[in-house]
Amino acid sequence: MRVILIFISAALVNNFVLAYFLGLCPFLGVSKRFDTALNMGLATTFVTTLTAVTTWLINRYLLVEYNLLFLQNVTFILAIAALVQLVEMFIKKTSIALYRSLGIYLPLITTNCIVLGLALFAVTREYTFMESVFFGAGAGVGFTIALIIMSGIREELEFADVPKVLQGAPITLLMAGMLALAFMGFAGLLSV
Amino acid sequence: MHLLGSSFVISVLIMGGLGLGFAVMLAVASKKFAVKEDPMVEKILNALPQTNCGACGFAGCHTLAEKIALKEVPVTSCLAGGQEVADTLAAALGVDAQKAKRVIAVVLCRGGQAEAAKNAVYRGDMTCAAANLVGGEKECAYACIGYADCVEACEFDAMDMNSNGLPVVFYDKCIGCGACARACPRDIIEMHPEERKLFVFCRNKDRGAQAKKVCKVACIACTICVKDCETPGGIEMKDNLAVINYDICPQNDTPAKRCPTACILYGEPEKLTREAFYSPSLPKVMGE
Numbered sequence: 491m492r493v494i495l496i497f498i499s500a501a502l503v504n505n506f507v508l509a510y511f512l513g514l515c516p517f518l519g520v521s522k523r524f525d526t527a528l529n530m531g532l533a534t535t536f537v538t539t540l541t542a543v544t545t546w547l548i549n550r551y552l553l554v555e556y557n558l559l560f561l562q563n564v565t566f567i568l569a570i571a572a573l574v575q576l577v578e579m580f581i582k583k584t585s586i587a588l589y590r591s592l593g594i595y596l597p598l599i600t601t602n603c604i605v606l607g608l609a610l611f612a613v614t615r616e617y618t619f620m621e622s623v624f625f626g627a628g629a630g631v632g633f634t635i636a637l638i639i640m641s642g643i644r645e646e647l648e649f650a651d652v653p654k655v656l657q658g659a660p661i662t663l664l665m666a667g668m669l670a671l672a673f674m675g676f677a678g679l680l681s682v
Numbered sequence: 683m684h685l686l687g688s689s690f691v692i693s694v695l696i697m698g699g700l701g702l703g704f705a706v707m708l709a710v711a712s713k714k715f716a717v718k719e720d721p722m723v724e725k726i727l728n729a730l731p732q733t734n735c736g737a738c739g740f741a742g743c744h745t746l747a748e749k750i751a752l753k754e755v756p757v758t759s760c761l762a763g764g765q766e767v768a769d770t771l772a773a774a775l776g777v778d779a780q781k782a783k784r785v786i787a788v789v790l791c792r793g794g795q796a797e798a799a800k801n802a803v804y805r806g807d808m809t810c811a812a813a814n815l816v817g818g819e820k821e822c823a824y825a826c827i828g829y830a831d832c833v834e835a836c837e838f839d840a841m842d843m844n845s846n847g848l849p850v851v852f853y854d855k856c857i858g859c860g861a862c863a864r865a866c867p868r869d870i871i872e873m874h875p876e877e878r879k880l881f882v883f884c885r886n887k888d889r890g891a892q893a894k895k896v897c898k899v900a901c902i903a904c905t906i907c908v909k910d911c912e913t914p915g916g917i918e919m920k921d922n923l924a925v926i927n928y929d930i931c932p933q934n935d936t937p938a939k940r941c942p943t944a945c946i947l948y949g950e951p952e953k954l955t956r957e958a959f960y961s962p963s964l965p966k967v968m969g970e
Contacts, residue, residue, distance in 0.1 A: 550701070556692045565700060578713050583715040590741070653952035654811050 500628030508673040513604040527641035535630025540624025545609040737859035786859035794846030814867040822896040835865035907937040
């Protein structure tokens, strides 16, 4: 039961993008079109889940075991970078069109703060293995939800009569702010 | 000193081990997921201008290169490259060179400073996009605003404003990328294949009397051109504006001859839009 609460908490209540303001670069960069947003969300979810698994194992069986907690940041980054490389190769093989449309944002999953953030949160909150996996998946799903909502809004914005001064980045940031306010409605529902 | 058991050595071993582990994993994966790329794509890409202007309708030069390599689209698809690139590509691919289909921008408004009535003075930001929000200076809501957003958008120096405050396209430089057409907030600029010679130089959808009031050279929906067109249906009246159906309308000056406001004209669009043809003393000049 607790794992499900953790999943919902990471995806909605404490959404990484809209409540913690992590991962804003891909959030603004890849939310122009619905299908790329969805695919980017899925790729990131895959990476966050795998990261949660790998970093939990590294932390528990290497770092805690040998009392090397100071290596947390650097080992986690190493694991994340390797995983993203793997995902990149996989996507390039399976869908070259998706690979192109994600462009620079695909390797930039490495530097997506959500991924490192969830690994470090999972450690400080002392999650068990399963909890950690669900936390990672929830973080990815939350990112996907935020991206999908944003891409929907931005596709509608294309047809809206936006004043010239607000076109492009300004109106997008305004929309992101309002979206974050809306998600603040979930605040305090869950405390895991 | 228990060097072997110190955290220094252990951390080095663990970091090294992890790095090695991931390296092996990635090496295996890169073998397994290797993607073979057609060498022809790169060759084609090098021949293309690589400005990623998007005039071909694809996401960029790379996508176009792939499509050309697969022979899904003709070698003439690159508009920015024109005939030169088409010939290079045809030689590289071993196919017959084709004549590049040229598309050019046509400014479909003749209502310059001399012809269009004004009902306001605009003192805002001097761009068409800004002026369009409040309607601009001219009374005609469909007319060229005249602050040269299209000239600004052209990356090939193929446009300028004439002395009558209307944009002119220089066809020796226009590559047909369509940037000006996208920049125009009133959609006055259209892209047309270069063989077209007959154009309705007006976008006004007002009724005849109102159109005549706001501009001397507006289409007043008198339907003379519709009757004069040699093919029935070649020109149609839609929303008080003559629209040419280029698929069937023969390209000659017959429909243009009797136009009372000279808004439908026959000839090279560049000649039709140059200075002299906008002089108020010469309201009805056709071709040359």
